[in-house]
Amino acid sequence: MIKKLIKYTVSASIIATMISATPAFANPVTQGQINQTQNQIDDFETKVQQLDNRISVAMEKSQELNDQIKTQQGKIEETKTEITAAQKSLDAHKQVYAERLKTIQLEGKQSMATYAELLLSSDNISEFLTRFTAISSIMQSDTDLLNGLNEKEQALKNAEEKLHNEFAQLQKSQTELASEQQKIEQDKKEIETELAAAKDTLQSQQAQYAEQLAEEARQRAIAQQQAEQARQRAQQQAQQQAQQPTQQAQKPAQQAKQPVKQQTPVSSTPSKPAPPTVAAPPANSGSASAVIAYAKQFLGVPYVWGGSTPSGFDCSGFTSYVFRNAAGINLPRVSRDQQNVGTRISPSQVQPGDLVFRGNPAYHVGIYIGGGQYIHAPQTGDVVKIAAYNPSKFSSAARVLR
Secondary structure: OHHHHHHHHHHHHHHHHHHHHOOOOOOOOOHHHHHHHHHHHHHHHHHHHHHHHHHHHHHHHHHHHHHHHHHHHHHHHHHHHHHHHHHHHHHHHHHHHHHHHHHHHHHOHHHHHHHHHHHHOOOOHHHHHHHHHHHHHHHHHHHHHHHHHHHHHHHHHHHHHHHHHHHHHHHHHHHHHHHHHHHHHHHHHHHHHHHHHHHHHHHHHHHHHHHHHHHHHHHHHHHHHHHHHHHHHHHHHHHHHHHHHHOOOOHHHHHHOOOOOOOOOOOOOOOOOOOOOOOOOOOOHHHHHHHHHHHHOOOOOEEOOOOEEOOEEOHHHHHHHHHHHHHOOOOOOOHHHHOOOOEEEOHHHOOOOOEEEEOOOOOEEEEEEEOOEEEEOOOOOOEOEEEEOOHHHOOEEEEOOO
Protein backbone atom coordinates (compact mmCIF):
# COMPACT_ATOMS: atom_id res chain seq x y z
CA MET A 1 0.00 0.00 0.00
CA ILE A 2 2.85 2.33 0.88
CA LYS A 3 4.62 1.58 -2.39
CA LYS A 4 1.44 2.29 -4.35
CA LEU A 5 1.02 5.59 -2.55
CA ILE A 6 4.62 6.58 -3.33
CA LYS A 7 4.25 5.55 -6.97
CA TYR A 8 1.00 7.47 -7.36
CA THR A 9 2.39 10.60 -5.73
CA VAL A 10 5.56 10.58 -7.85
CA SER A 11 3.63 9.97 -11.10
CA ALA A 12 1.23 12.79 -10.38
CA SER A 13 4.11 15.10 -9.59
CA ILE A 14 5.94 14.23 -12.82
CA ILE A 15 2.81 14.76 -14.94
CA ALA A 16 2.06 18.08 -13.28
CA THR A 17 5.64 19.22 -13.67
CA MET A 18 5.79 18.24 -17.35
CA ILE A 19 2.51 19.99 -18.10
CA SER A 20 3.55 23.20 -16.36
CA ALA A 21 7.10 23.09 -17.73
CA THR A 22 6.32 22.46 -21.38
CA PRO A 23 8.22 25.16 -23.32
CA ALA A 24 5.98 27.63 -25.08
CA PHE A 25 6.98 28.42 -28.69
CA ALA A 26 4.47 30.16 -30.91
CA ASN A 27 5.69 28.22 -33.94
CA PRO A 28 7.88 25.32 -32.82
CA VAL A 29 10.41 24.09 -35.38
CA THR A 30 10.68 20.41 -36.26
CA GLN A 31 13.60 18.47 -37.68
CA GLY A 32 11.45 17.79 -40.73
CA GLN A 33 11.17 21.51 -41.44
CA ILE A 34 14.94 21.89 -41.12
CA ASN A 35 15.48 19.01 -43.54
CA GLN A 36 13.01 20.54 -45.99
CA THR A 37 14.82 23.90 -45.89
CA GLN A 38 18.18 22.17 -46.36
CA ASN A 39 16.80 20.37 -49.42
CA GLN A 40 15.67 23.72 -50.83
CA ILE A 41 19.17 25.09 -50.32
CA ASP A 42 20.67 22.06 -52.08
CA ASP A 43 18.29 22.60 -55.01
CA PHE A 44 19.15 26.31 -55.25
CA GLU A 45 22.89 25.58 -55.11
CA THR A 46 22.48 23.00 -57.87
CA LYS A 47 20.68 25.56 -60.05
CA VAL A 48 23.41 28.13 -59.39
CA GLN A 49 26.08 25.60 -60.40
CA GLN A 50 24.16 24.78 -63.58
CA LEU A 51 23.89 28.48 -64.47
CA ASP A 52 27.58 29.03 -63.68
CA ASN A 53 28.38 26.21 -66.07
CA ARG A 54 26.18 27.75 -68.79
CA ILE A 55 27.92 31.09 -68.32
CA SER A 56 31.35 29.43 -68.59
CA VAL A 57 30.26 27.62 -71.77
CA ALA A 58 28.88 30.89 -73.17
CA MET A 59 32.17 32.66 -72.41
CA GLU A 60 34.08 29.91 -74.20
CA LYS A 61 31.74 30.15 -77.20
CA SER A 62 32.05 33.94 -77.18
CA GLN A 63 35.83 33.64 -77.41
CA GLU A 64 35.47 31.26 -80.36
CA LEU A 65 33.15 33.74 -82.09
CA ASN A 66 35.62 36.56 -81.49
CA ASP A 67 38.38 34.48 -83.09
CA GLN A 68 36.14 33.66 -86.06
CA ILE A 69 35.21 37.34 -86.47
CA LYS A 70 38.89 38.33 -86.52
CA THR A 71 39.59 35.63 -89.12
CA GLN A 72 36.62 36.76 -91.20
CA GLN A 73 37.76 40.38 -91.04
CA GLY A 74 41.17 39.29 -92.33
CA LYS A 75 39.57 37.42 -95.23
CA ILE A 76 37.43 40.43 -96.10
CA GLU A 77 40.49 42.69 -96.20
CA GLU A 78 42.36 40.18 -98.40
CA THR A 79 39.40 39.97 -100.78
CA LYS A 80 39.15 43.75 -100.94
CA THR A 81 42.83 43.90 -101.88
CA GLU A 82 42.28 41.31 -104.64
CA ILE A 83 39.25 43.22 -105.90
CA THR A 84 41.25 46.45 -106.03
CA ALA A 85 44.06 44.74 -108.00
CA ALA A 86 41.58 43.08 -110.37
CA GLN A 87 39.78 46.37 -110.88
CA LYS A 88 43.05 48.11 -111.77
CA SER A 89 43.95 45.36 -114.25
CA LEU A 90 40.48 45.47 -115.76
CA ASP A 91 40.60 49.24 -116.08
CA ALA A 92 44.02 49.09 -117.76
CA HIS A 93 42.87 46.51 -120.31
CA LYS A 94 39.66 48.39 -120.92
CA GLN A 95 41.73 51.46 -121.63
CA VAL A 96 43.90 49.58 -124.14
CA TYR A 97 40.84 48.03 -125.76
CA ALA A 98 39.09 51.39 -125.91
CA GLU A 99 42.12 53.01 -127.53
CA ARG A 100 42.26 50.23 -130.10
CA LEU A 101 38.56 50.60 -130.93
CA LYS A 102 39.00 54.35 -131.15
CA THR A 103 41.87 53.93 -133.56
CA ILE A 104 39.83 51.57 -135.71
CA GLN A 105 36.92 54.02 -135.73
CA LEU A 106 39.17 56.96 -136.65
CA GLU A 107 41.00 55.14 -139.41
CA GLY A 108 37.78 53.57 -140.60
CA LYS A 109 38.12 51.85 -143.92
CA GLN A 110 41.86 52.43 -143.96
CA SER A 111 42.30 50.15 -140.94
CA MET A 112 40.04 47.57 -142.42
CA ALA A 113 41.92 47.96 -145.71
CA THR A 114 45.14 47.42 -143.86
CA TYR A 115 43.81 44.13 -142.47
CA ALA A 116 42.54 43.23 -145.97
CA GLU A 117 45.83 44.15 -147.65
CA LEU A 118 47.66 42.10 -145.06
CA LEU A 119 45.55 39.11 -145.90
CA LEU A 120 45.56 39.63 -149.69
CA SER A 121 49.30 40.12 -149.81
CA SER A 122 49.76 36.56 -148.69
CA ASP A 123 51.86 34.51 -151.12
CA ASN A 124 49.86 31.37 -150.68
CA ILE A 125 46.79 29.95 -148.99
CA SER A 126 48.79 28.73 -146.01
CA GLU A 127 50.16 32.20 -145.28
CA PHE A 128 46.67 33.63 -145.76
CA LEU A 129 45.20 31.26 -143.17
CA THR A 130 48.04 31.96 -140.77
CA ARG A 131 47.56 35.72 -141.00
CA PHE A 132 43.78 35.38 -140.72
CA THR A 133 44.12 33.21 -137.64
CA ALA A 134 46.56 35.68 -136.05
CA ILE A 135 44.29 38.67 -136.68
CA SER A 136 41.26 36.79 -135.35
CA SER A 137 43.25 35.63 -132.35
CA ILE A 138 44.29 39.19 -131.46
CA MET A 139 40.72 40.42 -131.63
CA GLN A 140 39.34 37.40 -129.74
CA SER A 141 42.10 37.68 -127.15
CA ASP A 142 41.07 41.20 -126.31
CA THR A 143 37.45 40.11 -125.97
CA ASP A 144 38.32 37.05 -123.86
CA LEU A 145 40.62 39.06 -121.63
CA LEU A 146 37.97 41.63 -120.94
CA ASN A 147 35.36 38.94 -120.32
CA GLY A 148 37.74 37.09 -117.99
CA LEU A 149 38.55 40.22 -116.04
CA ASN A 150 34.86 41.04 -115.73
CA GLU A 151 34.13 37.52 -114.49
CA LYS A 152 36.99 37.67 -111.97
CA GLU A 153 35.81 41.03 -110.72
CA GLN A 154 32.28 39.70 -110.31
CA ALA A 155 33.53 36.56 -108.55
CA LEU A 156 35.55 38.65 -106.11
CA LYS A 157 32.57 40.89 -105.45
CA ASN A 158 30.42 37.82 -104.82
CA ALA A 159 33.07 36.45 -102.46
CA GLU A 160 33.21 39.78 -100.62
CA GLU A 161 29.43 39.82 -100.30
CA LYS A 162 29.47 36.27 -98.93
CA LEU A 163 32.18 37.16 -96.42
CA HIS A 164 30.21 40.21 -95.32
CA ASN A 165 27.09 38.05 -94.86
CA GLU A 166 29.05 35.51 -92.80
CA PHE A 167 30.59 38.33 -90.80
CA ALA A 168 27.14 39.77 -90.11
CA GLN A 169 25.91 36.32 -89.02
CA LEU A 170 28.85 35.98 -86.62
CA GLN A 171 28.10 39.39 -85.16
CA LYS A 172 24.44 38.42 -84.81
CA SER A 173 25.41 35.20 -83.03
CA GLN A 174 27.68 37.17 -80.73
CA THR A 175 24.88 39.60 -79.90
CA GLU A 176 22.44 36.75 -79.24
CA LEU A 177 25.03 35.01 -77.07
CA ALA A 178 25.61 38.18 -75.06
CA SER A 179 21.85 38.55 -74.59
CA GLU A 180 21.56 34.92 -73.50
CA GLN A 181 24.44 35.34 -71.06
CA GLN A 182 22.79 38.44 -69.62
CA LYS A 183 19.54 36.49 -69.15
CA ILE A 184 21.44 33.66 -67.43
CA GLU A 185 23.13 36.11 -65.09
CA GLN A 186 19.77 37.70 -64.26
CA ASP A 187 18.25 34.28 -63.50
CA LYS A 188 21.27 33.49 -61.39
CA LYS A 189 20.86 36.67 -59.34
CA GLU A 190 17.23 35.78 -58.63
CA ILE A 191 18.16 32.26 -57.54
CA GLU A 192 21.01 33.59 -55.40
CA THR A 193 18.51 35.89 -53.66
CA GLU A 194 16.25 32.92 -52.95
CA LEU A 195 19.28 30.90 -51.85
CA ALA A 196 20.34 33.61 -49.38
CA ALA A 197 16.79 33.78 -47.99
CA ALA A 198 16.69 29.99 -47.59
CA LYS A 199 20.04 30.04 -45.77
CA ASP A 200 18.73 32.73 -43.41
CA THR A 201 15.63 30.64 -42.79
CA LEU A 202 17.74 27.56 -42.09
CA GLN A 203 19.96 29.46 -39.68
CA SER A 204 16.91 30.80 -37.84
CA GLN A 205 15.28 27.35 -37.72
CA GLN A 206 18.45 25.71 -36.44
CA ALA A 207 18.86 28.36 -33.75
CA GLN A 208 15.24 28.00 -32.61
CA TYR A 209 15.47 24.21 -32.72
CA ALA A 210 18.59 24.32 -30.56
CA GLU A 211 16.73 26.57 -28.09
CA GLN A 212 13.82 24.13 -28.06
CA LEU A 213 16.11 21.18 -27.34
CA ALA A 214 17.93 23.11 -24.61
CA GLU A 215 14.64 24.16 -23.03
CA GLU A 216 13.28 20.62 -23.20
CA ALA A 217 16.45 19.30 -21.56
CA ARG A 218 16.22 21.93 -18.83
CA GLN A 219 12.57 21.16 -18.17
CA ARG A 220 13.29 17.43 -18.05
CA ALA A 221 16.01 18.06 -15.47
CA ILE A 222 13.60 20.18 -13.40
CA ALA A 223 10.92 17.51 -13.71
CA GLN A 224 13.32 14.78 -12.61
CA GLN A 225 14.48 16.88 -9.64
CA GLN A 226 10.93 17.66 -8.56
CA ALA A 227 9.91 14.04 -9.03
CA GLU A 228 12.79 12.93 -6.81
CA GLN A 229 11.75 15.46 -4.16
CA ALA A 230 8.15 14.26 -4.36
CA ARG A 231 9.28 10.66 -4.04
CA GLN A 232 11.29 11.45 -0.94
CA ARG A 233 8.38 13.36 0.64
CA ALA A 234 5.97 10.56 -0.15
CA GLN A 235 8.33 8.01 1.34
CA GLN A 236 8.71 10.05 4.53
CA GLN A 237 4.94 10.48 4.84
CA ALA A 238 4.38 6.78 4.31
CA GLN A 239 6.95 5.89 6.92
CA GLN A 240 5.41 8.31 9.43
CA GLN A 241 1.92 6.89 8.85
CA ALA A 242 3.18 3.35 9.29
CA GLN A 243 5.02 4.18 12.51
CA GLN A 244 2.25 6.11 14.34
CA PRO A 245 0.15 3.08 15.67
CA THR A 246 3.11 1.39 17.31
CA GLN A 247 5.20 4.44 18.18
CA GLN A 248 4.65 4.20 21.98
CA ALA A 249 4.88 0.43 22.21
CA GLN A 250 7.99 0.08 20.18
CA LYS A 251 10.16 3.03 21.22
CA PRO A 252 13.35 1.00 21.45
CA ALA A 253 12.64 -0.57 18.10
CA GLN A 254 11.69 2.82 16.70
CA GLN A 255 15.01 4.21 17.80
CA ALA A 256 16.71 1.30 16.14
CA LYS A 257 14.87 1.97 12.94
CA GLN A 258 16.77 4.56 11.04
CA PRO A 259 15.95 5.47 7.50
CA VAL A 260 18.08 3.47 5.23
CA LYS A 261 20.28 5.75 3.20
CA GLN A 262 20.03 5.13 -0.41
CA GLN A 263 23.25 4.33 -2.06
CA THR A 264 24.11 6.71 -4.77
CA PRO A 265 24.39 4.66 -7.92
CA VAL A 266 27.85 4.71 -9.33
CA SER A 267 27.76 5.73 -12.91
CA SER A 268 29.93 3.51 -14.95
CA THR A 269 32.25 5.22 -17.39
CA PRO A 270 31.43 3.96 -20.86
CA SER A 271 34.28 2.22 -22.51
CA LYS A 272 35.89 4.08 -25.38
CA PRO A 273 35.07 2.63 -28.77
CA ALA A 274 37.83 0.86 -30.55
CA PRO A 275 39.61 3.05 -33.09
CA PRO A 276 38.34 2.54 -36.63
CA THR A 277 40.25 0.19 -38.82
CA VAL A 278 42.24 2.09 -41.39
CA ALA A 279 41.65 0.64 -44.84
CA ALA A 280 44.63 -0.19 -46.98
CA PRO A 281 45.39 2.65 -49.41
CA PRO A 282 44.40 2.08 -53.03
CA ALA A 283 46.96 1.45 -55.69
CA ASN A 284 46.97 5.09 -56.78
CA SER A 285 47.27 6.54 -53.26
CA GLY A 286 50.68 8.06 -53.92
CA SER A 287 49.60 10.29 -56.79
CA ALA A 288 46.17 10.78 -55.19
CA SER A 289 47.83 12.10 -52.03
CA ALA A 290 49.90 14.51 -54.10
CA VAL A 291 46.82 15.71 -56.00
CA ILE A 292 44.78 16.16 -52.81
CA ALA A 293 47.59 17.93 -50.95
CA TYR A 294 48.14 20.25 -53.90
CA ALA A 295 44.40 20.95 -54.23
CA LYS A 296 44.14 21.92 -50.55
CA GLN A 297 46.69 24.69 -51.11
CA PHE A 298 43.96 26.61 -52.92
CA LEU A 299 41.33 26.50 -50.19
CA GLY A 300 39.76 29.95 -50.00
CA VAL A 301 40.54 30.95 -53.60
CA PRO A 302 37.45 32.74 -55.00
CA TYR A 303 35.21 31.28 -57.70
CA VAL A 304 35.58 33.17 -60.99
CA TRP A 305 33.72 32.44 -64.25
CA GLY A 306 36.15 30.92 -66.70
CA GLY A 307 38.93 31.08 -64.08
CA SER A 308 41.79 28.59 -64.40
CA THR A 309 44.54 30.16 -62.27
CA PRO A 310 45.13 30.60 -58.51
CA SER A 311 43.76 34.13 -58.80
CA GLY A 312 40.33 32.58 -59.36
CA PHE A 313 38.87 29.21 -60.44
CA ASP A 314 35.65 27.86 -61.82
CA CYS A 315 34.95 24.19 -61.08
CA SER A 316 36.61 22.66 -64.15
CA GLY A 317 39.37 25.27 -64.20
CA PHE A 318 40.27 24.17 -60.65
CA THR A 319 40.38 20.43 -61.42
CA SER A 320 42.32 20.87 -64.67
CA TYR A 321 44.88 23.15 -62.97
CA VAL A 322 45.38 20.74 -60.04
CA PHE A 323 45.78 17.60 -62.16
CA ARG A 324 48.08 19.31 -64.66
CA ASN A 325 50.46 20.62 -62.00
CA ALA A 326 50.24 17.83 -59.40
CA ALA A 327 50.02 14.74 -61.62
CA GLY A 328 51.08 15.89 -65.10
CA ILE A 329 47.64 15.04 -66.51
CA ASN A 330 46.07 17.46 -69.00
CA LEU A 331 42.31 17.39 -68.54
CA PRO A 332 39.89 19.04 -70.99
CA ARG A 333 38.87 22.57 -70.04
CA VAL A 334 35.17 22.08 -69.28
CA SER A 335 33.41 19.64 -66.95
CA ARG A 336 31.27 17.99 -69.66
CA ASP A 337 34.47 16.96 -71.49
CA GLN A 338 36.31 15.95 -68.29
CA GLN A 339 33.43 13.56 -67.65
CA ASN A 340 34.60 11.42 -70.60
CA VAL A 341 38.23 11.12 -69.46
CA GLY A 342 39.65 8.08 -67.65
CA THR A 343 37.57 5.17 -66.41
CA ARG A 344 33.90 5.84 -65.68
CA ILE A 345 32.91 4.53 -62.21
CA SER A 346 29.90 4.64 -59.94
CA PRO A 347 29.71 7.60 -57.52
CA SER A 348 29.38 5.07 -54.69
CA GLN A 349 32.72 3.42 -55.56
CA VAL A 350 35.00 6.46 -55.55
CA GLN A 351 38.51 6.53 -54.17
CA PRO A 352 40.61 9.54 -53.16
CA GLY A 353 41.75 11.42 -56.24
CA ASP A 354 38.72 10.49 -58.39
CA LEU A 355 36.78 13.17 -60.25
CA VAL A 356 33.11 13.42 -59.25
CA PHE A 357 30.44 14.99 -61.47
CA ARG A 358 26.97 16.44 -61.25
CA GLY A 359 24.71 16.32 -64.28
CA ASN A 360 24.89 14.43 -67.55
CA PRO A 361 26.41 16.15 -69.44
CA ALA A 362 28.24 17.41 -66.38
CA TYR A 363 27.73 20.96 -65.18
CA HIS A 364 29.92 20.63 -62.06
CA VAL A 365 33.06 18.70 -61.07
CA GLY A 366 35.16 18.23 -57.94
CA ILE A 367 37.86 15.94 -56.50
CA TYR A 368 36.98 13.24 -53.96
CA ILE A 369 39.49 13.39 -51.06
CA GLY A 370 38.25 10.49 -48.93
CA GLY A 371 36.39 10.35 -45.64
CA GLY A 372 33.09 11.24 -47.28
CA GLN A 373 34.40 14.61 -48.49
CA TYR A 374 35.35 16.31 -51.75
CA ILE A 375 37.08 19.57 -52.66
CA HIS A 376 35.66 21.87 -55.32
CA ALA A 377 35.09 25.44 -56.51
CA PRO A 378 31.33 25.62 -55.87
CA GLN A 379 29.80 28.72 -57.44
CA THR A 380 30.06 32.49 -57.80
CA GLY A 381 30.27 34.29 -54.48
CA ASP A 382 31.92 31.24 -52.93
CA VAL A 383 35.48 29.94 -52.58
CA VAL A 384 37.35 26.67 -53.08
CA LYS A 385 36.36 24.51 -50.11
CA ILE A 386 35.83 21.01 -48.78
CA ALA A 387 32.25 19.73 -48.60
CA ALA A 388 30.42 16.57 -47.59
CA TYR A 389 30.18 14.01 -50.40
CA ASN A 390 26.77 12.40 -50.92
CA PRO A 391 26.92 9.84 -53.78
CA SER A 392 23.19 10.21 -54.46
CA LYS A 393 23.71 13.83 -55.53
CA PHE A 394 26.33 12.95 -58.17
CA SER A 395 25.68 11.52 -61.63
CA SER A 396 29.06 9.89 -62.30
CA ALA A 397 32.73 9.70 -61.36
CA ALA A 398 35.95 9.16 -63.31
CA ARG A 399 39.28 7.64 -62.30
CA VAL A 400 42.16 9.30 -64.14
CA LEU A 401 44.99 8.37 -61.76
CA ARG A 402 46.75 5.02 -62.15
